[in-house]
Amino acid sequence: MRYFLELSYNGASYHGWQRQPNAVSVQEVLENALSLLLRTDINTIGAGRTDAGVHARQIMVHFDFSSFLDTDQFIYKMNAFLPVDIAVQNVRLVKETAHARFDALSRSYQYLISCHKDPFSINSAYHVKKELDIDLMNEAAKLLLNYSNFKCFSKSKTNVKTYNCTITNAVWEQTGELLVFNISANRFLRNMVRAIVGTLIEIGTHKLNMDDLVRIVKSEDRSEAGYSVPAHGLYLTKVDYPKTIYLNV
Structure with missing residues (x-):
């Protein structure tokens, strides 16, 4: 069984x-x-x-x-x-x-950013000292839904047959002192979420712009994208399956 x-x-x-x-x-x-x-x-x-x-x-x-x-x-x-x-x-x-x-039909992740220095979240959220343009970051996140090849955000030297992923949701939300990035897709590449978040942070600090994001995605080159944020702020939050796989016993 x-x-x-x-x-x-x-x-x-x-x-x-x-x-x-x-x-x-x-x-x-x-x-x-x-x-x-x-x-x-x-x-x-x-x-x-x-x-x-x-x-x-x-x-x-x-x-x-x-x-x-x-x-x-x-x-x-x-x-x-x-x-x-x-x-x-x-x-x-x-x-x-x-x-x-x-x-698995889809997987969902959250990435937590602490906007203020907080000694109680040092192991559970990434502290970003610079002010972030959340509206611009959301505009950039929404743009990701228009693409399917995310090789630019994949860890180098990874053994996959395809770099295509279908992102169905990508949005930033302010929750108290935390900035939370929610993203869902049918599959994710290694390091993909952390590289996306790092790139969106660089957009939020105006180091990169929307045209840069389009160029990065189309480049299919990891070196063109932003930095990879630390692992401790990343959470796998949900995995969805068809109900038909379960037995009602």
């Missing part, structure tokens, strides 16, 4: 989601806890591969297990086994063919 596990984690202490030979990852810690609880080796597949230091408010993971799970007991015990910075939110039985990565 196949299960979808809904997980959230603070990525500060981990070298990203995916197992690494010489560093601790979220996947390694999760699989160790699952294997200990279920008394068999458990392998997982995640919806995406968040980089070192990136957080997830919601990420879906699938794994196979031969027996039915008591949902409440499973969640309670898993959270007892896991460290404080990783939490299981839900577990659901899905079709045997369901895949946490390939069946």
